[in-house]
Amino acid sequence: MTTQIVELRAQDTHSLRKTILRDGTASDVVEFDGDDLPGTLHLGVKIDDQIVAISTWHVRNHSDHPDRLGVQLRGMATAAPHRGSGTSAALLAAGVERCRASGAELVWAHARVTALNFYVRNGFATVGDQYVDATTGLAHVDILQILD
Ligand SMILES: CC(C)(COP(=O)(O)OP(=O)(O)OC[C@H]1O[C@@H](n2cnc3c(N)ncnc32)[C@H](O)[C@@H]1OP(=O)(O)O)[C@@H](O)C(=O)NCCC(=O)NCCS
Numbered sequence: 846m847t848t849q850i851v852e853l854r855a856q857d858t859h860s861l862r863k864t865i866l867r868d869g870t871a872s873d874v875v876e877f878d879g880d881d882l883p884g885t886l887h888l889g890v891k892i893d894d895q896i897v898a899i900s901t902w903h904v905r906n907h908s909d910h911p912d913r914l915g916v917q918l919r920g921m922a923t924a925a926p927h928r929g930s931g932t933s934a935a936l937l938a939a940g941v942e943r944c945r946a947s948g949a950e951l952v953w954a955h956a957r958v959t960a961l962n963f964y965v966r967n968g969f970a971t972v973g974d975q976y977v978d979a980t981t982g983l984a985h986v987d988i989l990q991i992l993d
Contacts, residue, residue, distance in 0.1 A: 846892060848932075850939045853887040855880040858899045858920060865922035871982040877919055879903045888940050890923075890932050898923040898936050902944060907953040907989060909972060916944045918954040937967050945992045953989040957981075964988045 855876070862875040879885055880901065890898040899922050906915040918940065923933040944952050956964050958975060965971075969988040978985045 849891045850936060851889055851891050853889045853896065853899065855885075855887055855901075857889065857896060858887055858901060861896065861899045861922050861924060862920055865924065866920060867981075870980075872980045874980065877901060877903075879905070886940070886943060888936060888943065890927075890936050892927070897927045898932055900936055900940050902940055902952075904949075907951065907972075907987070909989075910951060913950040914948060915951050915953055916947075916949045918952055921954070921960070933963065934967050937964075941968070941990065941992070949992055951989055951991050953987060955985050956988045958984040958986055961986060961988070 859875040863873065867873050867875065882903065884904040886902040888900050888902065889896050899920060900918060901920045903917045903919060904915075905917040906913065907917075921933070921937065923936075941952055953972070954964070955978060956969075961971070969990045972987045972989050975984055975986045977983070
């Protein structure tokens with residue numbers, strides 16, 4: 846069994862976006878604005894030839910830090926059989942390291958409250974109040990990690 850963290854094309858993320866991210870939500874949208882921008886990175890975990898986790902990293906500043914070069918993490922999802930195994934944390938860490946290496950000063954996301962513990966365990970802090978995301982109808986809170 847070979848596990849690799851790999852760059853993906855935007856369309857490689859659609860299957861897990863549909864089955865994991867959109868499952869049980871008010872949305873079936875699998876394309877995000879900015880998916881095809883030159884600075885956007887799609888990073889995933891492949892086990893043998895199967896994509897088991899996805900993430901998308903857009904260059905976009907957070908509204909609380911308009912002058913700090915920010916990257917927004919979107920569409921983080923891991924197939925259920927691969928959760929709780931460190932796979933998601935390894936992908937998150939790899940993405941954050943890519944951001945740091947590219948000169949980003951912070952990484953942030955609109956995080957689902959249900960996933961909040963995952964992000965906090967992996968170095969993120971919450972910012973501001975909870976809100977309901979208009980696309981999914983799910984409770985969210987912003988999370989942010991300042992990069993040294
Ligand atoms: C969010 C996500 C990427 C985190 O990955 P993960 O591998 O589950 O992360 P962790 O191992 O840190 O576990 C996260 C939670 O799932 C629980 N868990 C552990 N093993 C699990 C398993 N085999 N299956 C499901 N959940 C499991 C953990 O106890 C933990 O619960 P807690 O947050 O209440 O402490 C993943 O759960 C996921 O894809 N969720 C659905 C999509 C989603 O919500 N994405 C985030 C959008 S902001």
